[in-house]
Amino acid sequence: MARIPERVLDLTHTLTPEFPLYPVYDPVTVRDxxxxxxxGFYVRSWTFDEHSGTHVDAPAxxxxxxxxxxxxxxxxxxxxxxVDVRDRxxxxxxxxxxxxxxxAWESAHGRLPERCALLALTGWGARAGDAAAYLNADAAGVMxxxxxxxxxxxxxxxxxxGVRAVGLDTASLDFGPSTDFAFHVGWLPTGRYGIxxxxxxxxxxxxxxxxxxxAPKLQAGSGGPSxxxxxx
Amino acid sequence: MARIPERVLDLTHTLTPEFPLYPVYDPVTVRDxxxxxxxGFYVRSWTFDEHSGTHVDAPAxxxxxxxxxxxxxxxxxxxxxxVDVRDRxxxxxxxxxxxxxxxAWESAHGRLPERCALLALTGWGARAGDAAAYLNADAAGVMxxxxxxxxxxxxxxxxxxGVRAVGLDTASLDFGPSTDFAFHVGWLPTGRYGIxxxxxxxxxxxxxxxxxxxAPKLQAGSGGPSxxxxxx
Numbered sequence: 001m002a003r004i005p006e007r008v009l010d011l012t013h014t015l016t017p018e019f020p021l022y023p024v025y026d027p028v029t030v031r032d033x034x035x036x037x038x039x040g041f042y043v044r045s046w047t048f049d050e051h052s053g054t055h056v057d058a059p060a061x062x063x064x065x066x067x068x069x070x071x072x073x074x075x076x077x078x079x080x081x082x083v084d085v086r087d088r089x090x091x092x093x094x095x096x097x098x099x100x101x102x103x104a105w106e107s108a109h110g111r112l113p114e115r116c117a118l119l120a121l122t123g124w125g126a127r128a129g130d131a132a133a134y135l136n137a138d139a140a141g142v143m144x145x146x147x148x149x150x151x152x153x154x155x156x157x158x159x160x161x162g163v164r165a166v167g168l169d170t171a172s173l174d175f176g177p178s179t180d181f182a183f184h185v186g187w188l189p190t191g192r193y194g195i196x197x198x199x200x201x202x203x204x205x206x207x208x209x210x211x212x213x214x215a216p217k218l219q220a221g222s223g224g225p226s227x228x229x230x231x232x
Numbered sequence: 233m234a235r236i237p238e239r240v241l242d243l244t245h246t247l248t249p250e251f252p253l254y255p256v257y258d259p260v261t262v263r264d265x266x267x268x269x270x271x272g273f274y275v276r277s278w279t280f281d282e283h284s285g286t287h288v289d290a291p292a293x294x295x296x297x298x299x300x301x302x303x304x305x306x307x308x309x310x311x312x313x314x315v316d317v318r319d320r321x322x323x324x325x326x327x328x329x330x331x332x333x334x335x336a337w338e339s340a341h342g343r344l345p346e347r348c349a350l351l352a353l354t355g356w357g358a359r360a361g362d363a364a365a366y367l368n369a370d371a372a373g374v375m376x377x378x379x380x381x382x383x384x385x386x387x388x389x390x391x392x393x394g395v396r397a398v399g400l401d402t403a404s405l406d407f408g409p410s411t412d413f414a415f416h417v418g419w420l421p422t423g424r425y426g427i428x429x430x431x432x433x434x435x436x437x438x439x440x441x442x443x444x445x446x447a448p449k450l451q452a453g454s455g456g457p458s459x460x461x462x463x464x
Contacts, residue, residue: 002463005234047279214446214459219248227446231234
């Protein structure tokens, strides 16, 4: 039987109309529908594109088979591995998480678990309260933020196939300047998924936590705002 | 450290525009926004009232303090207790889960855990594919479905205060004919929460499973469609 964790960490940003949004999406909207004062009970109504807030990118987002309602539940409850790349991001807004980062993690902590989710701690999440700083577009409109390198997609899928998901504390799996979304293209069609806009990754140990990905069961969804918890 | 469960059960219905909806709410709508064929990636946009699909009722739904984004995470990962009332429901569509059901459970399985979520297996979920049968309105428009008795709210809050949540496999915590929502009124303002439209409760053992409630972190939400998993 499973057992109650000693501690639960919430890796989820609160979803609001102000939360930074990748520029192709429309703003989240919410309105009050019923109120305790007028109706005896309180309810709001929401409209959002699936890639709002802390959310999952299902394989189907880039042509993979599984929509968000079809991700295997065994992939939603999985050991978390945290790769810390904050040092490099401090000197390079466009820093990439590369296969060598995984190998360095393995040198310190041993081979990746047989099945896991690989989470990159870039430190970028500290900017999430300021959409302009988080998306970090330059004068030409090119965004600058860290992300996963395209080479990492094939390295993990080929050499570490038990990595069922990746996630990070930025708005996109690909780095800011990407226009071809090469990591998304290389990763999601393999049947694996991604998580964007995570927070509090600095509180998750390098290995041993259990990630529970509360992906919404949206019929045929490409992803969706998710509740992400880490169990210690 | 937490450990990977041997088995994960998904207690969540897929959210679709056709899923049965408590009559005061507007239909869920979804539309395709980007497609792999036209745009290289696939995204849908959703609109829904917070009480759609398998969802949480936060305390704030009926005047309690905590909105859905403020439920303590320690209350979202909690032992599940399943009270089976299918025998009574077989003879009475409006059967109520009462304090005696909890006492009977305790006679068989021991005192309720110090902290837990109490889930009622009514069997009603078998109707969820047919909205008319699930809501089960009679010729006068009065709905008939099982639910929690108002007395259970005070019994649990007073006598078993470690029960942090209740849930069931129907569209409402209150039984079908209710017009005063007496269970909601008695339960949610105590700071505890509810879960409606659960499924597969017949696969959850009477005790020992860990419920993980992936409540969406909707700012100031009264609740919301949630991913609910049971870890065995």
